[in-house]
Amino acid sequence: MSERPTKPILRVLEGEPVWPLPIWIMRQAGRYLPEYRETRSQAGSFLDLCYTPRLAEEVTLQPIRRFGFDAAILFSDILVIPHALGQDVRFVENEGPKLDPISNAADLSRLADELPLSRLDPVFETLDRLSKSLPRETTLLGFCGAPWTVASYMIAGKGTPDQAPARLTAYRDPAFMDRLIDILVRASTDYLIRQIDAGAEAVQLFESFGAALPPALFDRLSLDPIRRIVTGLKEARPNARVIVFVRGGGAHLHRFAAAGVGDALALDWTLDPALVLPDLPGDVATQGNLDPLALIAGGDALHRGIDHILHAVRGRPHIFNLGHGILPETPTDHVAELIARVRGA
Numbered sequence: 001m002s003e004r005p006t007k008p009i010l011r012v013l014e015g016e017p018v019w020p021l022p023i024w025i026m027r028q029a030g031r032y033l034p035e036y037r038e039t040r041s042q043a044g045s046f047l048d049l050c051y052t053p054r055l056a057e058e059v060t061l062q063p064i065r066r067f068g069f070d071a072a073i074l075f076s077d078i079l080v081i082p083h084a085l086g087q088d089v090r091f092v093e094n095e096g097p098k099l100d101p102i103s104n105a106a107d108l109s110r111l112a113d114e115l116p117l118s119r120l121d122p123v124f125e126t127l128d129r130l131s132k133s134l135p136r137e138t139t140l141l142g143f144c145g146a147p148w149t150v151a152s153y154m155i156a157g158k159g160t161p162d163q164a165p166a167r168l169t170a171y172r173d174p175a176f177m178d179r180l181i182d183i184l185v186r187a188s189t190d191y192l193i194r195q196i197d198a199g200a201e202a203v204q205l206f207e208s209f210g211a212a213l214p215p216a217l218f219d220r221l222s223l224d225p226i227r228r229i230v231t232g233l234k235e236a237r238p239n240a241r242v243i244v245f246v247r248g249g250g251a252h253l254h255r256f257a258a259a260g261v262g263d264a265l266a267l268d269w270t271l272d273p274a275l276v277l278p279d280l281p282g283d284v285a286t287q288g289n290l291d292p293l294a295l296i297a298g299g300d301a302l303h304r305g306i307d308h309i310l311h312a313v314r315g316r317p318h319i320f321n322l323g324h325g326i327l328p329e330t331p332t333d334h335v336a337e338l339i340a341r342v343r344g345a
């Protein structure tokens with residue numbers, strides 16, 4: 001008989017309403033924290049930071065020490081998968097990620113067809129260390145990017161408005177696109193299984209660019225690949241819990257729920273939980289969805305935003321979070337205020 005979890009986030013992921021709501025924040029380790037900037041300056045490149053377990057553990061723990069969030073999220077990046085597959089990935093200061101773009105079958109043949117897991121050993125070591133160093137009540141989250149979001153970086157070689165290069169490729173060369181997505185589905189599944197074995201208790205899939213997909217491409221490039229990853233992970237590791245974040249996926253939320261894809265669905269900040277939740281099955285957990293700019297603004301905007309969510313999700317299994325990642329300009333005292341208000345509700 002498996003024991004019922006006691007950590008608040010894991011209880012919510014079992015479909016149990018927990019109050020006060022457990023809380024963590026997407027991208028909670030990062031440049032808005034002075035202690036992150038300090039550690040970051042000690043590492044060479046951003047990837048060195050991701051691949052040095054002692055430092056990656058340290059930056060993962062920083063927001064836990066300062067704020068006592070209910071979850072710690074592994075410090076890494078969604079682009080370690082293309083990097084491990086053999087694509088050149090660099091993080092250029094103030095410009096974001098840069099990759100050598102791939103555009104056809106020949107480019108793809110130069111990358112690994114299966115993820116060489118040992119290249120990511122430092123990531124698994126970071127998880128192993130964290131599973132020993134975290135406070136007892138804190139849930140350890142692993143993550144990866146969803147295939148479409150990662151593919152859009154691999155094809156364009158950088159972030160692009162509306163992911164036009166990858167979308168055009170999906171129309172012009174569907175065979176190449178499907179092949180790339182298939183590689184990423186298998187790589188992501190293997191990667192997440194290994195993260196669970198290294199100590200992650202739940203994982204989040206980040207589909208940051210769901211909004212760009214037209215209906216004719218959405219199922220093929222987003223819903224179906226995510227479903228395959230979640231199914232493969234759960235077949236291999238039935239206790240793994242999964243949070244699915246599809247930014248811009250509001251119109252498809254009920255279909256993710258109906259297909260049983262994810263123990264929790266994360267809402268972006270454009271969705272009104274008061275309108276969306278009544279149409280979701282009561283046992284599907286949700287997560288979100290304060291506007292990251294309301295957290296920067298603080299004051300009334302912040303308090304009204306928090307209260308609206310608290311009111312809308314009362315009695316449901318919900319994890320408080322932002323509707324997308326925290327931004328570098330966010331004042332840390334606003335984060336402390338947010339937590340106090342959610343915990344004091």
Ligand SMILES: Cc1c2[nH]c(c1CCC(=O)O)Cc1[nH]c(c(CCC(=O)O)c1C)Cc1[nH]c(c(CCC(=O)O)c1C)Cc1[nH]c(c(C)c1CCC(=O)O)C2
Binds near residue numbers: 027031040073091096
């Ligand atoms: C699209 C995406 C990426 N990375 C990620 C996504 C999906 C989530 C989202 O939509 O925000 C996910 C990610 N990136 C990072 C984390 C781990 C830590 C955490 O969430 O606390 C996670 C979960 C660290 C990071 N990843 C990156 C940083 C900043 C780099 C630095 O410190 O110099 C951090 C802390 C770099 C990165 N990595 C990426 C971009 C676009 C950038 C540059 C923009 C930026 O600087 O925020 C790709």
